[in-house]
Every structure is written in structure tokens, then in C-alpha cells.
Amino acid sequence: MAQSFPVLLVRHAPVMVPEGVCYGRQDVALRPGWERVTSGLAVLAQGAVCRVLYTSPAARCQQMARKLAASTGMELRIDPRLAEMNFGEWEGRLWQDIDRGLLDAWAADPEGFVPPGGESGRALCHRVRAFWQEVQQASTAACVLSHGGPLRVLSALAAGTPPALLAPSMPQGFARLFMVSASANLSPEKEEAADPQRPSRPHTPRSARVVPLWPRNARRAAAESHFTFPKTDTGPVLT
Numbered sequence: 001m002a003q004s005f006p007v008l009l010v011r012h013a014p015v016m017v018p019e020g021v022c023y024g025r026q027d028v029a030l031r032p033g034w035e036r037v038t039s040g041l042a043v044l045a046q047g048a049v050c051r052v053l054y055t056s057p058a059a060r061c062q063q064m065a066r067k068l069a070a071s072t073g074m075e076l077r078i079d080p081r082l083a084e085m086n087f088g089e090w091e092g093r094l095w096q097d098i099d100r101g102l103l104d105a106w107a108a109d110p111e112g113f114v115p116p117g118g119e120s121g122r123a124l125c126h127r128v129r130a131f132w133q134e135v136q137q138a139s140t141a142a143c144v145l146s147h148g149g150p151l152r153v154l155s156a157l158a159a160g161t162p163p164a165l166l167a168p169s170m171p172q173g174f175a176r177l178f179m180v181s182a183s184a185n186l187s188p189e190k191e192e193a194a195d196p197q198r199p200s201r202p203h204t205p206r207s208a209r210v211v212p213l214w215p216r217n218a219r220r221a222a223a224e225s226h227f228t229f230p231k232t233d234t235g236p237v238l239t
Contacts, residue, residue, distance in 0.1 A: 006048040013037040024084040050143040056082040081127040084147035088118025110165035128153040
């Protein structure tokens with residue numbers, strides 16, 4: 001087994017969803033310009049010499065993944081364990097229309113609470129942990145394309161800490177590169193600008209930054225549309 005290997009954690013490009021709508025398993029379209037995000041990701045994945053591309057089965061991830069695999073030659077593997085949390089009856093509804101008592105119960109117990117007809121945070125953590133164990137055992141340079149919920153868990157595992165389901169997650173269209181050691185401990189190795197028209201910048205070891213896969217002006221627009229209700233990271237920035 002190699003002493004260390006790179007793992008690139010990536011959140012899919014921004015999606016065409018009105019602000020304040022709850023969605024997890026619901027399929028939604030990517031915003032125009034997602035191809036530019038994918039091109040930037042290809043540069044980053046090739047620089048990390050990623051050989052395998054794991055993706056969520058959601059259309060918004062598969063669309064990017066198939067284009068990325070075709071342009072880089074990475075082996076594409078669709079893994080249902082990388083799907084976003086299932087919000088059940090909440091899917092497609094405005095957060096403001098969901099019973100506040102239920103939202104408060106979720107915020108009080110993010111692991112144990114189950115949205116009506118949906119999935120608990122504990123179930124999400126369980127399937128993502130199982131996926132991560134297999135990635136570690138394979139010890140193959142990999143790119144993981146997923147959603148806010150699973151990536152929040154993976155980021156916690158990367159930091160060697162218990163998953164915090166209410167913690168801020170990686171923004172849509174951003175990526176973080178880790179070096180995974182043979183002992184299965186993870187530490188950020190480098191984070192590079194993935195826009196092929198911009199030069200790479202020197203990295204700062206163990207930085208908590210994530211890097212955008214799209215141009216600066218689009219990054220600013222995404223930040224302005226950030227929506228939170230009722231917790232740190234929900235709505236458009238959750239999935």
C-alpha cells in the first residue's frame with residue numbers, strides 16, 4: 001500500500017433552485033456555466049493524478065461526473081452512499097412552510113431526528129463512513145463528487161473529528177484536496193485555484209480554505225445568495 005494518496009473532495013456546481021427551497025434526493029438542474037466548473041475540476045483532478053471518480057447518483061452530480069471522466073480518463077463509479085440526505089415529505093417545500101416545531105426538533109437532535117418519510121443524520125453518517133473506509137482501504141488517488149451533507153461528514157473524517165451535521169459545509173462548486181496517509185489519517189495537503197485561466201497559488205499546509213471551481217464574479221454572486229434556515233447550512237447551500 002502506498003504511503004499516501006490524494007483524495008479530492010468536490011461539491012457539485014450551483015443549481016437552479018429558488019432560494020429557500022428544501023431539496024435533497026429531488027433532482028434539480030445545474031445552473032448554466034457548469035461546464036466551466038467541470039473544466040476547472042478536470043485541471044485540479046489531473047494535477048492530483050486522480051485515477052477513480054466516485055459520484056453521487058443524483059443527476060446534478062452524474063452530469064458533471066460523466067463529462068469529467070470523459071475528459072480525464074478517470075474510472076467512473078456511481079455510489080449511492082454519496083447521495084444527499086433524504087428529506088422525505090419536506091422535499092421541494094419552502095423551509096418557511098415547514099412546521100417550526102419539527103425544524104427545532106431537528107436542530108436539537110440532528111443525528112436522531114427523522115424528517116417525515118425521510119432519513120436521519122445518523123443513517124447519513126453510517127453510509128458515508130462505510131464509503132470512506134473502502135476509499136481508505138483501496139489507497140487509490142480519487143475524486144469524490146457529492147453534496148453538502150455527505151461532504152460535511154467526509155470533511156470531519158478528514159479532520160479526524162466526529163461529524164458535526166450542523167457545521168458549515170463546502171459551498172457549491174468548491175473543492176478541497178487531501179493527502180491520505182497509510183495510517184488512514186487525513187490532512188489538507190494543498191488547495192489550488194481550479195480555473196484553468198488563473199495561475200495556481202502557493203498552498204498553505206493544513207489550511208481550512210476551500211477553493212472555487214468557477215470565476216471570481218460568480219463566486220461573489222454565490223456568496224450573496226447564501227441562505228440559512230433554521231441552522232448553519234440549509235436550503236440551496238445544503239445539497
